[in-house]
Amino acid sequence: MSMAKTNRKTDRLSAFHLLAKPTGAACNLGCKYCFFLSKKNLYPHSSFRMSDELLETYIRQYIEAQNISHATIAWQGGEPTLMGLEFFRQSIHYQEKYRRPGMTISNSMQTNGTLLDDDWCRFFRQNNFLIGLSLDGPRELHDAYRVDKAGKPTFDRVMKAARLLRKHKVDFNILTTVHAANMDHPLEVYRFLRDEVKTEFIQFITIVERDNDTGFQEGDNVTDRSVDPEQYGRFLIAIFDDWVKRDVGKVFVQIFDVALAAWTGLPTGICSFSPTCGTAMAMEHNGDMYSCDHFVEPKCLLGNIREMSMAELASSRKQREFGREKLDSLPGCCLKCEVRFVCNGECPKNRLARTPEGQPGLNYLCPGYKEFFRHIDGPMRFMASELKQGRAPANVMNYTKDGQISRTIFKPKRNDPCPCGSGLKYKKCHGRAG
Numbered sequence: 062m063s064m065a066k067t068n069r070k071t072d073r074l075s076a077f078h079l080l081a082k083p084t085g086a087a088c089n090l091g092c093k094y095c096f097f098l099s100k101k102n103l104y105p106h107s108s109f110r111m112s113d114e115l116l117e118t119y120i121r122q123y124i125e126a127q128n129i130s131h132a133t134i135a136w137q138g139g140e141p142t143l144m145g146l147e148f149f150r151q152s153i154h155y156q157e158k159y160r161r162p163g164m165t166i167s168n169s170m171q172t173n174g175t176l177l178d179d180d181w182c183r184f185f186r187q188n189n190f191l192i193g194l195s196l197d198g199p200r201e202l203h204d205a206y207r208v209d210k211a212g213k214p215t216f217d218r219v220m221k222a223a224r225l226l227r228k229h230k231v232d233f234n235i236l237t238t239v240h241a242a243n244m245d246h247p248l249e250v251y252r253f254l255r256d257e258v259k260t261e262f263i264q265f266i267t268i269v270e271r272d273n274d275t276g277f278q279e280g281d282n283v284t285d286r287s288v289d290p291e292q293y294g295r296f297l298i299a300i301f302d303d304w305v306k307r308d309v310g311k312v313f314v315q316i317f318d319v320a321l322a323a324w325t326g327l328p329t330g331i332c333s334f335s336p337t338c339g340t341a342m343a344m345e346h347n348g349d350m351y352s353c354d355h356f357v358e359p360k361c362l363l364g365n366i367r368e369m370s371m372a373e374l375a376s377s378r379k380q381r382e383f384g385r386e387k388l389d390s391l392p393g394c395c396l397k398c399e400v401r402f403v404c405n406g407e408c409p410k411n412r413l414a415r416t417p418e419g420q421p422g423l424n425y426l427c428p429g430y431k432e433f434f435r436h437i438d439g440p441m442r443f444m445a446s447e448l449k450q451g452r453a454p455a456n457v458m459n460y461t462k463d464g465q466i467s468r469t470i471f472k473p474k475r476n477d478p479c480p481c482g483s484g485l486k487y488k489k490c491h492g493r494a495g
């Protein structure tokens with residue numbers, strides 16, 4: 062997620078997003094697709110623990126750099142809970158110490174959940190943490206890749222964490238990676254998360270894992286664990302078709318929200334689907350700040366917050382160029398693409414394919430996104446139109462069948478404006494013959 066506003070006088074970002082990694086790449090699990098464990102090699106002999114002095118510097122600088130009335134502190138890893146509860150209690154103490162009058166601060170944490178207990182959950186609840194819990198679907202699909210260091214399955218431990226979070230009424234989202242092992246089971250995954258985990262917020266994260274020895278975003282080959290692009294499109298379509306018939310307004314799937322924002326003409330709020338990026342950075346356990354969580358590699362090191370302020374690093378020319386490059390490097394077929402308004406070529410880390418003309422820089426997931434965004438056009442237009450007219454997008458559930466606006470239940474006259482909000486006559490839009 063990115064939030065960026067520029068103060069034109071100083072050319073400083075007045076707000077940005079930063080993922081803090083207090084344990085660096087240290088984690089108690091050994092997920093087979095983990096892109097972060099290899100970052101340990103960047104810091105040989107490190108203890109992978111953020112010091113108390115750096116914690117205070119980080120909180121102070123981050124709050125000072127946010128020239129807005131609300132700040133979100135985002136914790137990630139590796140596995141952040143390895144720091145222990147005291148570290149996070151101390152972080153709340155520093156947040157209170159440096160909070161400006163009238164400013165509100167919230168915390169979010171992405172965790173594998175395996176170390177959570179009642180004390181952690183009480184702390185999360187008391188301090189309004191929003192938790193992102195990683196869970197890849199039912200047991201066999203989750204355990205395919207999400208294993209501990211000994212190669213043992215983790216499903217039961219994660220489900221226990223979900224129960225604890227619910228028991229303590231902690232806000233949590235489920236983060237589900239989509240990969241070779243679960244991509245053929247969209248409805249199994251979705252209905253399990255909805256009906257058994259009973260989550261209302263789901264975020265899908267694609268596994269596009271480069272096959273190389275560096276662990277950096279290099280090379281054109283992907284591992285066998287990576288999601289297949291076409292299948293990813295079918296995965297999203299199957300879930301969308303289920304969702305649009307019964308779950309709109311009840312279950313929030315991040316990519317559907319992104320799409321609705323784009324169809325409504327609003328910013329998506331997610332860096333991957335924005336025209337430019339560069340306002341969502343990552344900070345290692347020693348204060349090194351990088352352009353993005355997916356580019357923790359030497360060429361994207363901005364500097365260390367002990368030597369230069371976080372605000373300066375976030376506004377540096379290097380970082381601005383990083384963000385602009387997302388747009389500048391779009392290949393020709395993206396520039397002409399009918400769904401560019403929502404896709405924007407997605408994340409540069411996935412741009413390892415070539416266009417049909419042989420131009421580099423096409424997103425590996427392109428075929429899937431194209432198919433998916435085309436498929437949802439009708440219902441999205443309808444929902445966007447409802448929103449613009451002050452009605453609930455959930456009304457779409459009355460008119461959809463298999464992800465399409467139903468022509469039998471809902472039939473305007475041929476010359477009426479199409480209810481999808483396109484501005485065209487019904488006969489020229491969703492009422493077209495065939």
Ligand code: SF4
Nearest residue numbers: 088090092095139173
């Ligand atoms: S829990 Fe996260 S950081 Fe740990 S191994 Fe799995 S993917 Fe990597």
Ligand code: SF4
Nearest residue numbers: 332333338339353408
């Ligand atoms: S590289 Fe991708 S994940 Fe990183 S900031 Fe840009 S769009 Fe976001």
Ligand code: SF4
Nearest residue numbers: 395398401404406427
């Ligand atoms: S769907 Fe493909 S061609 Fe269209 S903007 Fe996305 S990546 Fe580019």
